[in-house]
Amino acid sequence: xxxxxxxRDKGAVADKKEPDAKIAKTEEEAPDKExxxxxxxxxxxxxxxxxxxxxKTKESDSGGEESKITYCHWLLKSEPESRLEKGVDVxxxxxxxxxQPNQTTFWDGVRNYQARNFLRAMKLGQQAFFYHSNCKxxxxxxxxxxxxxxxxxxxxxxxxxxxxxxxxxxxxxxWSMVDVQFVRMTKRFIPLSEIKAHHLAHxxxxxxxxxxxxxxxxxxxxxxxTQEEFDFVLSLEEEKPH
Numbered sequence: 001x002x003x004x005x006x007x008r009d010k011g012a013v014a015d016k017k018e019p020d021a022k023i024a025k026t027e028e029e030a031p032d033k034e035x036x037x038x039x040x041x042x043x044x045x046x047x048x049x050x051x052x053x054x055x056k057t058k059e060s061d062s063g064g065e066e067s068k069i070t071y072c073h074w075l076l077k078s079e080p081e082s083r084l085e086k087g088v089d090v091x092x093x094x095x096x097x098x099x100q101p102n103q104t105t106f107w108d109g110v111r112n113y114q115a116r117n118f119l120r121a122m123k124l125g126q127q128a129f130f131y132h133s134n135c136k137x138x139x140x141x142x143x144x145x146x147x148x149x150x151x152x153x154x155x156x157x158x159x160x161x162x163x164x165x166x167x168x169x170x171x172x173x174x175w176s177m178v179d180v181q182f183v184r185m186t187k188r189f190i191p192l193s194e195i196k197a198h199h200l201a202h203x204x205x206x207x208x209x210x211x212x213x214x215x216x217x218x219x220x221x222x223x224x225x226t227q228e229e230f231d232f233v234l235s236l237e238e239e240k241p242h
Contacts, residue, residue, distance in 0.1 A: 071224030074118070074128035075214060076107065076144065076180070081135045086162035094130045094142045094185070103182035104147060108155045109163045110175060115222040119176050120150040127183065129225070129233065139191035140233065148179035187237040194241065195233060208232045 080093035090109070097105060110116055123146065130142040152173035155161040168174040195214065202210040208228035213220065225233075 069226055071121070072123075072126060072227055073225040073230035074122060074126065074146075075131050075140075075223040075225055076128050077131045077133040077221040077223075079134045080132045083134070088162045090162065093132065094182070097130070097144070097180070097182050104179055106148075106153075106177045106179050108153050108177045110153070110177065110222060111163055111165070112220065114217075115220050116174075116176055118220075118222040118224055119178055121224070122146045122149060122178050124149055127230075128180065129186075129230075133221075137189075137191055139189055139193075139195070140186055141189055142185045143183040144180040145183050146178055147181045150176040150178050153177040186234075188241065190233065190236050191241075194236065198232070198236075 078092045078094075079090055080095075082089050082091045084090075097103060107119070110119060126146045128144050128146070129140045130144050131140050132138055152170075153163075153175040155163045156165040156168045156173060156175045157170060158164055163175075165174060192214075195209070195212075198207065199209040199212050199215050202208060208226070209232060212225075212229055213223040217223065
C-alpha cells in the first residue's frame with residue numbers, strides 16, 4: 001500500500017484557523033458509547049444564513065415532522081499537505097484518493113476511541129464529506145462513499161507504521177478502518193470559515209448546523225452528520241462564495 005497511515009489520528013490537532021478549539025478527550029476519557037441525543041424543533045425566527053428558505057423546502061418534503069437525531073452521513077478529515085510523523089509523510093489529499101486503484105482506499109490510522117466507534121457505525125453506501133484539514137485553508141472538497149464496513153486496521157500491528165499500537169492484539173484488535181471510494185468533487189470548495197458563519201447564525205435561530213460536531217468536537221477526525229446537516233452543507237456548493 002503506497003500511502004501508509006495518511007489520515008488524521010488520535011482525535012487530530014485542531015485546524016489552524018480554529019485557535020480556540022477545545023482539546024478533545026483523551027482515549028482513556030473518551031466514552032465507548034455515544035449518549036443518545038434528543039432533538040428539538042428549531043424555533044421560528046429570521047436567519048441571515050439562508051436557513052429560513054432551506055427550512056421551508058425541507059418541511060415541504062418531510063411534512064415538518066419532528067424526529068430523533070440520527071446520523072447517516074459523515075465528515076472525514078485528512079491532511080492535504082506534507083507532515084512527517086515518525087518519519088512517515090501522512091499527507092493524503094482528495095487528489096491522492098482519486099489516484100488510487102478504482103479511486104478506493106482504506107481509511108486507516110484512527111486512534112481515538114470515539115472516532116473509532118463512529119467508523120464502526122458506518123454502513124455500506126453511506127456518503128461522507130472529504131475534508132482537508134490542518135492546512136492553510138481547511139474545508140470540504142469532495143464526497144466519498146463507504147464501500148466496505150469496519151474491519152481491523154492492519155497498521156496497528158505494523159511496527160514500522162507511525163500508528164503502531166503495541167497494546168493491541170490480533171485476537172482482539174483495538175482499532176478499525178473502513179474502505180472509501182471517491183464519488184465526486186464538490187462544485188466548489190466550501191471553506192471552514194463559511195461553514196462556521198452558518199453554524200454561528202444557526203445557534204442563534206435554530207438552524208440545522210447549530211450542533212454540528214465540526215465546532216462542538218473540533219478535534220475528532222471522524223464526525224457524524226445528520227441528514228439535515230449534510231443537506232444544508234451540500235446546498236452551499238450551489239451558492240456563490242461570500
